[in-house]
Amino acid sequence: MIERIHLRIVHAVEQYGSLTAAAKKLCVTQSALSHTIRKLEDNLGSEIWLREGRSLRLTQAGRYLLNIANRVLPVLDHGEEKLKQITQGERGTLRIGMECHPCYQWLLKIVSPFLDSWPDVDVDVKQKFQFGGVGALLDYDIDLLVTPDPFYKSGLCFVPVFDYEQVLVVPDHHPLATRQYARAEDLRDEVLLTYPVATDRLDIYTRFLNPAGVNPKQHKTSEATDIMLQMVASNRGVAALPRWLAEEYCTKLPLAVVGLGETGIAKQIYLGTRESDADTEYLKAFIELANNYNAPVMTNNQ
Template sequence: MRPIHEWRIIHTVLHESTAALLAPRLAQFAAVARLEHVTRAAEELGIPQPTLSRAIARLEAELGVPLLLREGRAVRLTRAGRLLLDSAERVLAELERGAQAARAEADPETGRVAFGFLHTLGTDVVPALLRGFRAEHPKVRFQLVQDYSASMQDRMRAGELDLCLVSPIPQDTDLTVRPLDEQVLHLAVPADHRLAGRRRIRLAEAAEEPFVAVAPGYGLRAITDEFCAEAGFAPRIAFEGEDAETLRGLVAVGFGVALLPPGLAPRPGVVDLTVTAPRTRRVIGLAWLAGRPLTAPAAAFRDFALSRRGRLLDHG
């Protein structure tokens, strides 16, 4: 006697095999059953009548039961045929709904774009970009995802995202990435800090300061580590947060300094210093999966974003 798990495997294989055999013939069978006439069904389906007759005969042979009773040129369903027709109509209706949803997803004017971006770009850069695009394509829908670069890249590979804004620029060969703009990073210090009265600073002058930063794996953390290394030191991380505004709050209460992009509005208790060396700028790029065609709305949004190259951070 076979173990239970073996019977489950056999049942699954047989079920999948039967479904695979039935799938291409369900619409043919349903047309014959609805019209009760093979010739008229063949005309409606646009195939020769002998081809349709052979398809129905193969279906009956594969199932091992008669589905139709022939009465001259007309046909009527057997009891087994009526059972199959009920299921076939439900399956075909579900397939049609799925096909309509797939077409709607890719419609150039009303489709959906799955777009990912960094948390630090969500307050002003992304809303401005979407506003400009929606002025030309007002009915296109967006699924927006805020995440860090590595996670967004994985989600693009999984088909969950069409496009994403990333920084730093990834070097993965399976991605196509186009630089869009550069964003200045300032050294944010508490308002009562010894350096707060300065307008400019070399990053090396902050080598002994505690830093607050996002966690490892985030693009901003990698950039912070790289700039500090270029300045000749490894930052001493006192606290970690998940987004730039949290870090600004930590800076405001004196927990450390941070390399951050400009805030949407000045934060009380925080002073932003221009870093003269090294050149603390990060490149923001638009990425999509190489070799995978974009839907029409996603391609339109990509082209619009690329047309904003060099003006992505210009919100005037």
């Protein structure tokens, strides 16, 4: 029978690289760890690892066991944490995953009133799930996903919380600065600055440049919004951002906002959750706050 300790051992050896390190992490002796795995191998009739010098290589059975561990252990850990919080009279922790670079600043404006309203609930924002949020939700690594691109899957629910328009940000002295909107052809000779996201997930490519068969002169990336827009203000390129965020920076830097195409690019921000968490009160309260929040510079594209 596969037990939780077997999953813990396989996961720890893979994570820390050796039986010795795994035993230390799990607070057991190496001999006890080896005995536990040998007993499992006897029951399964298959080896978990093959020794290659001083290193261990997972067999096919071991690799399958590791996959189980990666799926099951987060669920068990999450369940134990929830039960512990209930026992201790705590509400819990809302773990939020981000699949939207510029949404972090919007999120801060929601988190503040939420924490005031729910003093027994902590908030943990996990940005490492920027581009794998659906899997993180299903694996119980996060409880709520902020994303502009919902991926509908059984067991998940996505709620739109606000509309926005994707726009082009240019220096205020740029030839496009006085235009109501830019055409795709206008970007042929421009350096385009974006977040470090694959182009097939960037709206300025999929919904603006690619349909027109246009590529910018150069494409550069930046993780930091502040740095990106300082680059734009210094005439180092142009950038595509949500209008509400771009207009906020226009009050601080010499920038101008231009529409993308005659009809613009309309987007929505969604909050994704597991259907099984639908009755979690603080999760429902967070979504309600997000639905009721209106950023002061946000412009909907209807």
